[in-house]
Amino acid sequence: MDPVAVPVIRLPHADTLPLPTPATAHAAGVDLMAAIGGPQTLAAGAFEAIPTGLAIALPEGYEAQVRPRSGLAARHGVTVLNSPGTIDADYRGEIKVILINHGHASVTIEPGQRIAQLVVAPVARLSWQPVDSLPETARGAGGLGSTGV
Numbered sequence: 001m002d003p004v005a006v007p008v009i010r011l012p013h014a015d016t017l018p019l020p021t022p023a024t025a026h027a028a029g030v031d032l033m034a035a036i037g038g039p040q041t042l043a044a045g046a047f048e049a050i051p052t053g054l055a056i057a058l059p060e061g062y063e064a065q066v067r068p069r070s071g072l073a074a075r076h077g078v079t080v081l082n083s084p085g086t087i088d089a090d091y092r093g094e095i096k097v098i099l100i101n102h103g104h105a106s107v108t109i110e111p112g113q114r115i116a117q118l119v120v121a122p123v124a125r126l127s128w129q130p131v132d133s134l135p136e137t138a139r140g141a142g143g144l145g146s147t148g149v
């Protein structure tokens with residue numbers, strides 16, 4: 001599959017940070033770095049929108065998802081509050097990562113630290129088709145644990 005070309009700008013406050021690249025050959029995401037001027041401490045229970053210094057122009061028909069890094073979650077209880085965050089194809093602002101510290105201790109984020117990962121995915125456009133009834137299925141309206149534990 002050909003790579004999806006994505007115009008990207010490193011904003012002035014992050015011009016010393018490299019562009020995010022996959023950590024391994026087949027990594028699904030690229031790690032987003034904290035574009036902050038100094039260490040930033042997240043108290044237990046606190047959340048903060050952390051700048052990444054990146055602005056992008058996704059092609060039409062794509063979105064980008066801001067997902068947690070499992071290492072930060074497993075070690076410190078730090079995750080992405082609105083996970084997965086959604087970056088729209090028409091968004092031109094700075095990508096921000098809303099981190100939350102679910103742990104019991106405060107956690108300090110360092111400048112340039114990898115805080116989340118960005119995964120680009122295709123999105124379907126929808127066209128509503130109003131109808132009077134929906135096609136039947138074996139599941140029907142069963143949900144929310146209807147198949148048992």
Ligand SMILES: O=c1ccn([C@H]2C[C@H](O)[C@@H](COP(=O)(O)OP(=O)(O)OP(=O)(O)O)O2)c(=O)[nH]1
Binds near residue numbers: 066088091
């Ligand atoms: O984790 C995130 C989520 C969103 N955004 C930016 C890009 C996205 O395109 C825009 C809007 O996001 P969303 O639609 O999730 O938020 P909203 O509360 O509905 O804001 P809006 O009214 O601007 O759509 O905010 C981020 O930088 N980081």
Ligand SMILES: [Mg+2]
């Ligand atoms: Mg929105």
